[in-house]
Every structure is written in structure tokens, then in C-alpha cells.
Amino acid sequence: MIVCVAVVGHQNNPLYIQSFTEADDALKLHHIVHCSLDVVDERVNNPKKYGPTLNEPFLGLLYPTENYKVYGYLTNTKVKFIVVTTGLDVRDADVRNFFRRFHAAYVDAVSNPFHVPGKKITSRTFAERVSTIVKSFGLSSAG
């Protein structure tokens, strides 16, 4: 289950962050997303160590913490997507698939002529679409 998704800009500033939990731990999720940027930085700065993973935008599992697992995705324009999942069985393929759809939604959102690049994404359509993608996480490939 996905508990938090975030889009992080070039200066490591949050462009969009939304948590999907009933529990009231949104702040903790913000912290987790922020910390995961260190892992993204490390992966991006040491491409050799992580070899072929950098040829694709999906960065894989960034780090597990407490009950969560954090996955990363780096677009060609160096915008970072972070997703925090919970639950034991999260399959890489599902996360990949999620990121692909999320990326498409992001591209549509920033293609809006009224959106200023580098600013926070406030589009309600984007938020709705993201929440749909989050809800369907894991269903498509499982079913």
C-alpha cells in the first residue's frame, strides 16, 4: 500500500507531496521523503557503484525504515519522484508500473500552460489522478 507520494524539484524542494494514510503520521512521512533524497543523491553521484540501474529512471528501493519502504524515480529532467509504501509484499514490478503512470500524470500536469516550471503543483486534476493511481496500486498486476 502506498502511504505517501512526492515530487521533488531540482533544489530538493517539494513540488508535490501527498500522504494517503488514515493514521496521523503525515509529518513523519515528510521526514522520510526528505531523508530519502540523500539516497537519491548518493545513487546519482556514484553511478558506477549502482551500475545499470541508472540507465533507467527507476531507482529501486532507496531504503527501508520502520514499517515503510521508500522507492525512487528520477526523470530525465532530474525531477525526483518518491513513493513510500507499507506492507510486506511490495513487488518491484508494481512500483515500476506505478511510477510509469505517475510520470505520465506529472508530465500532463506540467504541460499545463498555466503551470510555471519549478513551482509547486497545485492542480486538482493532478491530485485526483494521483489518488486514483495510488488506489489502484498493486491491483493491475496482481489481478
Next chain:
Amino acid sequence: MEEYPEELRTPPVSLVSLVGCPELHAAISKHLHSEQPPINTLALPDFSKVSLFSRTPKGDDPSPAHVVPGILKRDWLLKHRTRVPSVLAALFSSDQLSGDPAQWLQVCSLLDQIKAVLRSRNIKFLLVVVVPHGDDIGEDRMLALRKRAELDSKYVVILKPDEPSELKQSLSRLGSALAELANTYYRDEGKRVKLRIEKKTSSSSSIELHIRYCFKVAVYAEFRRDWAEALRFYEDAYHTLREMVGTSKRLPAIQRLVEIKTVAEQLHFKISTLLLHGGKVGEAVTWFRQHNGSYRRLVGTPEAVFLHWEWMSRQFLVFGELLDKSSAAITNISSLALGTADKPLSEWESRPAYYYQLAAHYLKEKRACLELALSMSETGNEMDNGAESVVPSAYVGQFARLLEQGDEFAMQSLTDEEYIRFAVVEGKRFQDSYEIIALLKKSYESYSNLKVQRMGSFCGFQIGKEYYMAGEFNNAKQLFDDIASLYRREGWVTLLWEVLGYLRECARKYGTVKELIEYSLEMAALPVSSGTDTQMKYRENGPAGPASLARREEIHKDVFGLVIGESGLSSVERNDDLKITLDNPLHLEIDLVSPLRLVLLASVAFHEQKIKPSAPTLITLSLLSQLPLTVEIDRLEVQFNQSNCNFIIMNAQRPPLAATADDKQGHRVETSSSLTLSTNKWLRLTYDVKSDQSGKLECTSVIAKMGPYFTICCRAESPASMEDLPLFKFEDRVETSPTKDPALAFTGQKATQIEEPDPQVDLNLGASGPALVGERFIVPVTVSSVGHAVYSGELKINLVDVRGGSLFSPRETEAYSLDSHHVELVGISVPEGKDETQLDTDEINKIQKSFGLFSVPFLKCGESWSCKLEIKWHRPKPVMLYVSLGYSPYSFESTAQKVNVHKSLQIEGKTAIVISHRFLLPFRQDPLLLSRIKAVADSDLPASLPRNETCILLVSAKNSAEVPLKLLGMTLQEDNEDTGRPCSVRHEGEDLLEPALLVPGEEFKKVFTVISEDDSSKLTIGTACVTWTRDSGSKAASVLTKQTLPDVNVESPPLVVSLDCPPYAILGDPFTYLVKIRNQTQLLQELQACTTCLRRPTDAQIYRDSSKILSWVSTLNCCIYYIHISLEASLQGG
């Protein structure tokens, strides 16, 4: 890790026992301990103690019906490490053996006893015979001994303690024999237990025993250093244990789980240690992850949750410590094959800091649950009594009540309730907070070393929270301040909000009102948008409260209540109210990097970039605030670098404050109808400013006063170079410009240039006509005052090439100081009678080649002063002469404002005299110069002169200037006066008695005769020097123009032809034309001569004798021809 028993933490070391000959025990122990692998020794003082090893009689093999009371015995490992040896080495001295039969019999009975004891435990036996120096033991006695002891010959070692070399040898023999026996012992024991496992599994007996046996086999394998087998059996035990969860019914539920977890912890510790020891970091991490995964959810019953979290925390801590210790972890991280394809490992999982951080996290969970458990149980005191007598029981992870029954102690098992009481009491004893801080600090430092700042910050944040809760506000504040700067930089508003909330409370608790206000203002102005995560609720609601607009407004009201003095906040620590009063006013500074720019931003733009002094210009002052509510400013003070321009804007709607009305007297006071700042809306105010002082006028700051004792000083910013507001630059909002005029918003500056007042002094450069190269050209400069007096005037003179280049040729830049300037300023002269002003030593008087500085004396209004600049041209070149006069119109003070007058003049430099020269041969005499014949085309060749012939040099000087010149003289100077000239140059006739006047274009010629006398082929003629002056009155100094004449070649002509004929002829009357040819060579020369008519070749033959003349001219002879010519027409013969 320290809380684990020693025997568990260290790898097992084989234990052997020594008995007999106690004087040798120390040496043998020392040797065995230094063996590789080491062997520990248990030295028995005498043979009677051997009985300690005998097995205590008990039901060793419990029947299947018997319930196994626990999984692992607490002291089993310790027993095998310290009390039960694998080998017993009995030492006998040789005299004991070879003595009388009674002694021998004693030995034999001892041996029997020992064997009996050892057999019960399968302990191996070894005999050491100590043979003193010089003594020996019989072969047959040895044989008898071996037989009696039933030992192989290699297990009977002879030790000779008196001979060092022998001793060493026999010790090493003993060591290897002991190691071998120990190995055998542990292998046999392992096999024995393994057999039991097989038997048990077949009979599906209790799982506890299976685990216990696996553990034992693994420990025995460890004794043998068979790590692979040890690992296999530990893992077997671990997995079997995991299956026990939910099936076992032996103990009450809570204690059952505690026991399982404790055993799992031990097994896991052993497995991790072995894996890390083998350098398999990746496997160890994977293993840990599995361990974590399989036990994380085994939380247990709600009242015992804290035990689970404590256990979890310990798992992370211990694994972190293990990783930390394992040097392999550090070196191998880079080459670590991280996990498998479907379960990839993250590099963070091989860093100890990660585990410490999570250990701290779980410890916090534990603390929270424990607090809950404590608060639920109201009868605190009662519990303490019951818990006192609870001790760990004989099995790992079990506890029991110790009952005293007279002298006997008995263990009584506990109910779960009793156990929980005990655990809560135990838990209370620990200061979790300090433990959490220590853990987080470890990971904070580790992250800082790795330059992983975000994770480090998160740890720092947690540490700060702990400090905050522990009441150490100073420590907390330092950490929070660091973290806040990172969050500000990266724009993580929600995180920043939380941190600021803590900082604000720290300031409040500490009683620092300034910081309290600063943090509060920053919080109130944060862009906590309504976009994402609005309904954020916090479980651990920090002091900041929820990040929302409502909360911001609340904080805003709080602050302004305090600032305006309506309310005082009570500080907890100092117990005095935080108030801003007359004695305790508050002044905030907001500079360009301050986070408080969000609160107040002042942008100042002058409408003009350049203004005249005393002329008013408009200035627009724009203020922006992001505070959630409108703010009323009582008074604004605008400050400039020229303080007399400062002015104050009063809010018309506020009554003027009595205390402030008179403190800034002398400044202009403006009144504005409203000074209200709304959220994200520019407050624009335009006023005019004027300054009398020239130079830069810059607005430095704007001070806003709100309430009686609160001011904010905001550094003024130019709209053109204004940075975006931090944090807000990521917000999706409408950008507004500080001024209405968009052009001003893009280019506006907070500074303007005030020009100097117009000069009222005339500066005249009175030069006429072009300058001539060589002369000292005079440029009269006149300074005449027409309105200003001239104080401390200063003339600056600059010569600049018109074409922009420098006044000296590029090649000569090195020799700058030499006479290399094409045009130079030679001097400045002041008219006679005013010299005394110049003699003043304080006056500046500097002259360089193209630059001059000259001071002008004080001039009253209406006076004038003049001087002359002397400039000398070395090359014809146009030059720009810049003269500027700087003066102060009112006083001599150096600080007084200066006024500058500039004048420039282009002056052409021209060549006055052009010198040329020409050589002429003697009249009607023609030496044959071979070089001329050969290279007729090349006219660039230097002129050739015949040797020993008289030649004529004609030097002419032409006036190429546009003015008439007077020529004073012309000479030919020798270049090299020392060696003398290789020729004689004579001037025929007198020098000039009077100067010759040359009008423009006229030429003056002078004739010199040159006779080359030297044998050299080159002849240096010298330098033509022409002295001249302008024909403009008598004063002008004479100028010497020099030109070096080029060298000439000297040749000896082979033939010299001389012609002689009358000056005129009479028609019809023949005349004689004498041609004389002189042969100057040593050889006979053939001559061919003909005469042709120069002017009329078509005319009738005029020569009577025109046949070819062919003759031989002998050496140094002259051949003379007489040609008779009669002119038939009125023609001249050639």
C-alpha cells in the same frame, strides 16, 4: 551488545584442564593461551579436585512425556567455556613413577580414579611425565604407565622443564596433542548430540529439545572452528524456534513469547556474528532483514507491547554495533552485491547509523508504551514489592520468583500479570531518554561524517525533541537552528514549521523575547499553503500545532499582542513575564539573507538614475509582508547614506506617539493616510527626495515601527536585483512587482547618482596650429573664474593618442622610462612673477610622460591664472590633450565637494624639415662602377662611390611645414668621432652668416665634397644636422633636426673616362672632343668605343670619322682619342 553475557559475545575457546605438578601450570597455561588457536586452561591444584568433573546424577534423558521446562539452559555455555574441559592433562614427575612400588601403586590408583571420572563425560585424557634435568625414566616404566592409562604413545608427553630448548619443544608437542584431543572431544560431543537430534525428530519429540540440541551442536562446532556447521545448526535452531511461535503452550502467553524472542535474539546474534566474521556483509544484512521481518509483527498482548519494542530496539542496536565493529563492513560496502534481484538491498542497510537510528525509534516506541502501561497501573507501590524477588531462572528468557524456605531457595514460576509487573518495574529503572539521545547522536555523527545531511538532520531533529522533552532547551535550540537552515534552503515548509515550533517554545521557555518574536514571525509568514496535505494531523503534535492558516493567524495575533504590549507571555523558566517595555524595547534586523524577509521586505527604487544636486527626485518605497493578517505600521523611517535625506512617514490614522515625536527632530516628516500591510500585497509609497551633495545617494534601510517599543529595521533592496522570497519562490502564486511601473520594477535601483554642480570657472587651451616635430610646443592654459572662487585647484593633464593607442610604440613598452614616447609632456611653466606659488612644497606638481598634475593657486572670484604646457613631439602624430581642472568652490578642506571642468584639444604633430641628399660625380669624369652595371634595376642599393675620386654630396633641407621657418645652420656630423671618418668631407664655402628664411615648400641646399680614402667597401658619411626655428618672433628656441645619411659603397673603378671639350662650338667650325680613358687595372683592357648622336639619330652623318675604334689600353696607361667633329647644321654635338 554489552548486556549479553561474555561467553555469548566471544567465540568459544577450547578448555583443557591440568592437574599435578602445580609449579608448571603457569608456564603451560601461558604457552597454550598463545597458541593459534588459543586454548584456555583450567588448572586444578591437586588430584582430588578431578572429581569436580564427574557428572551430577540427574535424569539426563527426560522421557518424552516429561515437559521440557525451557529451551536453552542459561549456564550451559558458560559451563562448557569455563568448567567442563575437553581434555584433562595429568602431570606426574619422573620420580613419582620410577620411585618405590608404593608410589607407583599410588599413581596407578590415581589413574584409575581419573579415568572413571572422565569416562562419565567423555573427557579426553593425556599424561605428562615431568623429567627433571639429568634424570631419566626407564622405557619399561613408560610402557607400563601407558598401558595403565590406556593411552596411545603420542598422548604421553615427556616434559623437561630444566632445558629451555627441550621445554619449548615438548610444550609445543603438548599443545598440539591437547588441541587434537580437544578437537576430538568437541567433535564426539557434537556427533553424540546430533545423533540425539536424529532420534528426536524421528520420534517427534519436543521442539525445545531440538532447538537445544541444534544450539549445542553449533557451539561444539564453534569450539572446533567449523563455522559453516555452526552457522547451519544455528540457523536450523532459529528456524525451528520461529515455528514454535503459536504452537507452544508451555508457559503463559507473554512469558512464552519473551522466552522465544530472547532465544531468537541469541541465535540471531550468533548467526550475524558468524556471517560478519566471514566478511559476508550482504548476507548478514539480508539475514537481519528476515529476522526483523519475522519478529516485527510479534507484538504480543497489549500490556506487554513495550517489551516488544525494547526487544526490537536491541536487535537494531546490536546489529548496528556488530556492523560497526566488523571492519569488513566498511571496506566491502562498495563491492557489496546488494541483495538479490527481487529483494534488493539498499546501501543504507549496511551502515550502522541506519540501525542506531531505528534502534532509537523503537526505543521511543517502547518508552511511549511503557508510559502508557505505567499510567494504566495505578497501584505503583504495590507492584514494587512483588517484583523484588523475581530473578532470571535457569533457562534463557525465563524469570521466576525466588522463594526462601529456610536455608533452601526455590523457584516459583510467575503468572503473566506478575511478570508484567516485574517488567514494568524493571523498565522504570532505565532512563530511556538518554539512551535514545545517545543512539541518535551516534547515528547523527555518523551521518555527518558521511555528509548525509538530510538523514543527519532528521536524527538531529529527533535528538532536539528529546532534549526539549528533557528540558534541555539550550541543547535543543542549537540542533533545531542547524536543521531549520537546511529546511529553509530546500523549502520543506512543513518540516520547517515543526522545527520552528520547537524553537519558538525553546525561546519562550528560555525567556529570550527577541528570538521568540523572530521565530513566531517566521512561522506566521511561512507559506503553509492550502494545497497539499492540508488535513495534516500529527500524532506527536509538536508545539507548533498543525500547519494551517488558522494556526498562522493565531501565532500572528499572539506576536502582535505581545509587540503592541497588550499581552505578556509568561516564561516558564525564569518566571518573569516576557514583555516589551520602554526598558526592554525590541529591535529586529532583517538583512538580505534573513529568513524574516518573508515578514517584511522593503524594496526602494529611485525613479531617476542621475539627478542634479538640489533637484528633487521621486523615490518609491514598496513594502511586502507575508504575514497572514494585515499589519498596521505606526511610523516608517527611511534612511539614506546621506543622513540629511532621511525622512519619516507617519501614519495619519495613528495618534503621534509622544515619546517618539521629538527623538528624530530635524528630519522631514511626511504623513501617509494609511500604512497598512496586507498579505502578499505591496504597499507602495512615493515621495520626493533631494540632496545637495553630489555623489551616490543610496537608501540603506527602512525602519518600521509598530507599537511603542518594537521596531523592525529592514535592509533596502533594489527591485532590479531583488532575490525571490525564499520558500515562496516555489509557491504557485501570482508574481507582483514592487512598483506599478514595470520598467522601474526591472531596472529600479536603491541608489542614484547626484551630479556635481555646474562649474563657474573657464578653462582655456590656447594653442594654435599644428606642432612641429622636435620643437617644444607651447599650449597656454588659462583658468579664469567667472563665478566661483577656486580653492585647492588642481590641473590634470593627459595626453592620449587620437587613435586610442598609447603614446609610445608597443615594442618600446619595456623601456617605458626611456625617451620612447612619441609625444611627451615636457614641462609646465608658470608666467614670471608668480613663481612663489609654485615653490610651495605642499603643492602637488607631478609630471610624467603623458600625464601631469599641477596645482592651481587660490583664485578669487573674477581672477584668472595661466600656465604653459610644453609638449614635445618625436614623431608626427595627432594627439588629444585633455586638461581638467578640479576645484572646490567654497573652502580649502579636503572633504569639500569638488567641481570639475574638462577641456580637450586635438593637436596635430607635423614634420618641419625634410632632409634629403644626393651624390654627384666630378664634372665630365666617369668612373666605371661595376655594381651599377650589374644591378641596374635595383635602385634600393646604396649609392656607390669611386675610390680616391672627389665626389660631391648635395644635402637639402625642405620646409614641409605650413609656416615659414628660419634655417640657422646645416652641418654634417661625424657619427663616430673617435675613429675618425674614413673619408674627407669638406664644405666648399662659408657657413650661413644669417639665418635663411624658408617659406613652406622651399628647399635649402648645401654642397659637400667627399673623397673616400679608406680601403673599406663601406663608407659612413655621418649625420646631417639642421638647426632651425619658427619664423615667429625672436623668442622661439632653435630646434635641431638630425638625419643620419645612409652608408655608401666604395668601389675602385677599373676605367675612368674623362671627357674634355670646349664649352661651345661654332657652326661649321670643327672642334676637338677629348676622351681620356684611364685603365686602373693591372691588366691590358680591350676597348671598343663609338660615338652616337644623342639628339638626332636620324640626321645625316655628322661624324667624319665614325669607324669603330679598337685598340688596347695597357696597364696604367692613358689612351687618348681626338675626335674631330664638324657640325653641318646648327646642332650641338653630344
